[in-house]
Amino acid sequence: MENSIVRVEHLSHRYSVHWAIKDISFEIAENGVVGLLGSNGAGKSTTMNIICGVLNQTEGNVFINGINLREDSVEAKKYIGFLPQQPPLYTDLTVGEYLKHSAFLRLMPAEEVPRAVERALERCAITHFRDRLIKNLSGGYQQRVGIAQAIVHNPKFVVLDEPTNGLDPNQIVDIRNLIREIAEEHAVLLSTHILSEVQAICDDIKMIEHGRLVFSGSMEDFDNYIAPESFVIKLGRAPGKAVLASLCENKGVEELEPGCFRIYFKEDSGITEKYIEASEANDWELRDLVVERCSLDEIFAQLSGKTKNME
């Protein structure tokens, strides 16, 4: 990949005798949002911890901006910003004090710290909370402070572990918008379990199951994995099941309740349009039509079948 900021080569990690991840390789471009997906215990945190230099891998290499993280971790870490799942907030500090402290921890030269703190406050829209104690902020604003500490040293690579976990719907939208803004200038790697989050903010997807990388591609490629396979149609004057089944090539029709059917299809070559047209032509009184997609859990289940035999 041209202009990659992260290169992961044949990464494997073993806790005692158990391999948590095995032979993972990928690259991450200089900007955009990469979603790291996987079910519980798949190996996401292990991978993120190694990439952030928090955990030493058993095998393989990680290069951040061309620097081998293991050989020169102090230099490589200058390019990394990390928001762990539990933000490392000192809640008795004010927002300004905490960000200053975070900048010093990142070994920023003292003269650059005030400007860096201002910039992080502005980018995360928390300038007006500079003198507020962190413990007196709402969950959404505490999360913004967590993101601000991750970007205070203006890293090229920002890692966010489930950044919208526990937030209310409005806060989730705000944080997603903030992540998209950050990704205009930085590479962002985020882990999530939420399919709508992936679709809303990710440009690329890496999926790990049973410690193996089972998918790596663009959001568009990922859409093929979650292509819809069924839709539910509600009709006021429904014909019999057999009539609906005969309309197009499908994998079966299930009557859920009177007038409400789930239709399973093989490929989406305008199948819903055909049912809409038939409803109009035959006066079936179309009330509703909803296309159904697999949940992430179902996708994980499908993909994990391919990777169960890791030694």
Ligand SMILES: Nc1ncnc2c1ncn2[C@@H]1O[C@H](COP(=O)(O)OP(=O)(O)OP(=O)(O)O)[C@@H](O)[C@H]1O
């Ligand atoms: N410190 C540890 N010691 C031993 N085994 C561990 C340790 N940390 C993780 N594991 C194991 O390694 C595997 C991968 O765990 P990891 O935490 O990386 O998965 P994950 O995808 O982040 O899961 P989650 O979404 O639940 O956080 C699991 O089988 C887990 O039990």
